[in-house]
Amino acid sequence: xxxxxxxxxxxxxxxxxxxxxxxxxxxxxxSLGASFIVLVLFIVYLGGMLVVxxxxxxxxx
Numbered sequence: 001x002x003x004x005x006x007x008x009x010x011x012x013x014x015x016x017x018x019x020x021x022x023x024x025x026x027x028x029x030x031s032l033g034a035s036f037i038v039l040v041l042f043i044v045y046l047g048g049m050l051v052v053x054x055x056x057x058x059x060x061x
Contacts, residue, residue, distance in 0.1 A: 015053045019046070 022045050026038045 015049060015056070018049060022046070
């Protein structure tokens, strides 16, 4: 996720990379059997990423 942000100058591409990395990590945890923890972490992470995305788009505009 951090590599996607560092290698892409556009905030849109960086946020998409971070969301895909979080989906992959949640999928890995789901395969281990921690379904409730995955749901909570994913919802909290996407809420935080929404704030970061809006802030970075506002700075880029």
